[in-house]
Amino acid sequence: MRKIYKSHTTGGGYKSLTVLVSLLIAVLAITSCTQYIPVFIPGTGNDISDHSHQWDTGNVLIAETCVDDGVMLYTCLICGEEKTEAINAHGHNFENDICTYCNNSKTNIDASEARIGLKYYKTLKEAVEAAIALDPAERVIDITAETIKEYNAHGIEINGSITINANGADFGNRDLAIYTYNNLWKNPESGEINIVINDAENLYLWGQPDDQLPNDNDIINVTMNNCHNKGNGSLANAGRMLYFTGTKGTTNITISNCSVESTDSPFYTNNPGKLEFIDCTFTDIAVPLNFNMKTAGTKTITVDGCKFNNCGATVDESADISKYSAPIRVVATEEGAKPELILKNSEFYGTKGDNGDVLLAVDGTYYGVNAVLEGNKTDVEICNVYNPKTYITINAGMTGSVSSSDSI
Numbered sequence: 001m002r003k004i005y006k007s008h009t010t011g012g013g014y015k016s017l018t019v020l021v022s023l024l025i026a027v028l029a030i031t032s033c034t035q036y037i038p039v040f041i042p043g044t045g046n047d048i049s050d051h052s053h054q055w056d057t058g059n060v061l062i063a064e065t066c067v068d069d070g071v072m073l074y075t076c077l078i079c080g081e082e083k084t085e086a087i088n089a090h091g092h093n094f095e096n097d098i099c100t101y102c103n104n105s106k107t108n109i110d111a112s113e114a115r116i117g118l119k120y121y122k123t124l125k126e127a128v129e130a131a132i133a134l135d136p137a138e139r140v141i142d143i144t145a146e147t148i149k150e151y152n153a154h155g156i157e158i159n160g161s162i163t164i165n166a167n168g169a170d171f172g173n174r175d176l177a178i179y180t181y182n183n184l185w186k187n188p189e190s191g192e193i194n195i196v197i198n199d200a201e202n203l204y205l206w207g208q209p210d211d212q213l214p215n216d217n218d219i220i221n222v223t224m225n226n227c228h229n230k231g232n233g234s235l236a237n238a239g240r241m242l243y244f245t246g247t248k249g250t251t252n253i254t255i256s257n258c259s260v261e262s263t264d265s266p267f268y269t270n271n272p273g274k275l276e277f278i279d280c281t282f283t284d285i286a287v288p289l290n291f292n293m294k295t296a297g298t299k300t301i302t303v304d305g306c307k308f309n310n311c312g313a314t315v316d317e318s319a320d321i322s323k324y325s326a327p328i329r330v331v332a333t334e335e336g337a338k339p340e341l342i343l344k345n346s347e348f349y350g351t352k353g354d355n356g357d358v359l360l361a362v363d364g365t366y367y368g369v370n371a372v373l374e375g376n377k378t379d380v381e382i383c384n385v386y387n388p389k390t391y392i393t394i395n396a397g398m399t400g401s402v403s404s405s406d407s408i
């Protein structure tokens with residue numbers, strides 16, 4: 001029987017018709033299966049059993065603006081199939097310094113650091129302040145500057161859901177303070193909070209959720225895509241990317257296609273959560289992924305497709321930092337804390353110090369941690385007993401699991 005279905009991206013008027021027609025064919029096919037049966041759309045005379053799509057002139061689904069692309073929807077005149085195409089942003093059109101489309105002044109646009117929709121703001125801080133008043137879904141800030149103007153440390157607070165499309169802007173290793181103060185963002189939101197950062201350079205998310213997070217069961221989801229940080233050396237704190245202290249709430253983190261170079265401890269959280277690091281690169285860092293779980297609960301840390309170059313620290317570099325440094329450190333120092341590491345498709349080169357590529361124990365009291373390894377690209381050495389130092393190696397490509405035992 002000939003194929004007569006055509007896919008429809010959204011239910012069109014022809015869909016029920018197609019089903020009806022195909023039912024008819026099915027009935028006819030039972031009585032006479034050798035006969036070719038053309039399929040006509042009633043009233044048109046068009047055979048839809050075999051055709052090249054004939055697209056209509058299109059309908060605007062999302063209108064383009066001065067700066068954002070729109071979407072055009074085309075529908076096949078014969079079968080009703082739909083496809084979409086981008087409509088390019090049309091750009092500003094200035095007459096006497098005012099854009100005839102968006103009414104912004106050229107001066108204001110040129111001096112802007114960020115925008116929300118078509119409204120421009122001179123500084124990122126002003127944009128965040130304006131965003132606070134909006135519904136969470138509308139809080140999308142696009143950075144329009146190449147570099148973020150100077151602002152005081154912890155001067156921009158994020159105490160709720162927000163998306164920042166940095167478009168490659170360089171923050172100069174300045175921070176956004178997450179649930180730490182409430183001078184700017186006065187009423188911290190509770191529930192499930194989504195913080196999304198795309199394409200930022202040298203941006204540091206620093207948080208102490210214990211200070212401002214309203215409830216113990218609040219959840220902060222942080223997503224960072226294509227962000228890149230570079231600091232001043234493997235033992236210095238400049239260049240950190242996400243460093244949260246405190247045990248309140250849950251912090252879920254997804255970090256994709258990011259890179260960090262030359263800093264001490266770019267990722268750190270103490271509380272429960274689901275953490276994912278996908279296709280990231282870490283270079284010249286004392287302890288790139290550093291998770292000491294300090295509260296009861298579960299914490300799953302997935303590291304997939306990551307590359308660790310020259311990470312860790314030797315006693316010569318710093319006797320103190322070398323005690324806990326390793327490319328990945330996952331430990332539990334509170335009873336009932338259950339962290340688990342899932343490490344796959346990753347690679348380790350030039351690891352420094354004597355804590356292995358993965359450190360699952362600390363000097364002193366600690367609780368058991370599980371690590372599951374799967375198909376890594378290099379051998380991975382795991383230190384699972386601190387004193388005396390004991391190691392287990394899972395060879396490249398192999399699957400295995402390693403645990404540290406309680407040391408109390």
Ligand SMILES: [Zn+2]
Pocket residue numbers: 006051052053054076077078079080081
């Ligand atoms: Zn068609």
Ligand SMILES: [Zn+2]
Pocket residue numbers: 066091092093099100101102103104
């Ligand atoms: Zn405009």
